[in-house]
Amino acid sequence: MLFSPSVIAARKARVAKALRPLLKDSDVVIVHAGSPIQKPGGLDQTYPFLPHPSYFWLTGFRRPGGISVFTLSDGWIDFVQPVTREEKVWEGGGESYPGTDLKGFEAWLTGRSFTQRFILGQHPSSLDLAPEEDRAGLLEAFLGTRRVKDQAEVDLIEKLAAIANTGYRRIRESLRPGMTERDVQIEYESTVLRNGSEKLPYETIVGAGSNAAILHAIPTLRVIGDKDLVLIDAGADVQDYCVDVTRVFSAGGKFSDQQTALYQTVQRAQKKSIALCRPGVEWRDVHLASARTMAEGLKDLGLLRCSVEEALESEAIGIFFPHGVGHLVGLKVRDTGGPFNPHPKRYAGARLRVDLPLKEGYLVTVEPGLYFIDALLSDDETRSKFKDQIHWTEIEAWRGIGGVRLEDDILITESGHRNLTEII
16 A cells, blocks of 8 residues: 555545535445456457556555445445455465455445435446536546645655656766657656656656657667757656656757856746746746746847737747646546536637646645647748748748746645755
């Protein structure tokens, strides 16, 4: 068990408090762990099982098939699949899980006169779910509670940051011209896996030179030149908890003046956005702070012909900063915690995954970036739309530089914020 029984009990109590005002005596909330998925043509092989994050957060169990239920009269009841003799032979272990045998779940359910079943988690597709409008408030109550990180989660994420730091330190020690992007990936991943990461939370991103402008750059056999910027977006993961971090290095050990100007512009944007992070601040304002700061930087560099305000209003800044400034993170790299943004709006050219006021306990990435993306800069429609906003002749001198993104994981605290990945 990654978390102590007292931590799990506290989580269940928090969720129960949020659910009680929304439920009737005849209602039941059912949270499913999910089941393994068989590999195509794999006979008895399945993909590694990942429990639904809501079930895992609620119970601490990573065992398939589990179901946790809540009623006003009984509180929480965990139905668990006992460990079989065959599992002990093939998989080892034999740890028992506290709870009621899963075989009794159907009898328990049918023996009650529930008028409404609120089914959450990784439920079987065959289940007849309550209408979405009936589930929305309850789902937000449940997942809104999970969105706030408890101290045990914060402690774990700081340990993960220390693990990720070993990988980034290894990159600083080993990076040199002549390596490939794949070499950098191997150095990072092997280091963090040796130091306690169970797996990688997402596919490691490594982009050298112009590849640094590819937002989700898959590491290739591209040889890194001595004048290349190298962007690495990589984390560490234990039982689906993770950190999500991006750093940028110079392969030759020193940035050119042009690279320095780009890096410092993004760094200023990140600092201004992080400084805004505190309870009550709208996330869109955190995003717009980065967009404005980077538009100011591009204006100073002679790449924008228009004012900073026009760059934001026309969405010209989105050609260079096409993504939101960040997202919720922690339990999985996209720790959404609920459908908080069902109708995303555009702000300065980007659709935001998060569009809500920050609260104490939220953990968010702050990751502004400036990129020279060939697919956008070579697009005739883009050039026509922003012919009066972007200085296209000046852009040519920047086309091969790639891009810079800086990313840290920021915990919202009562008085402001704390950077959980600043060690890196």
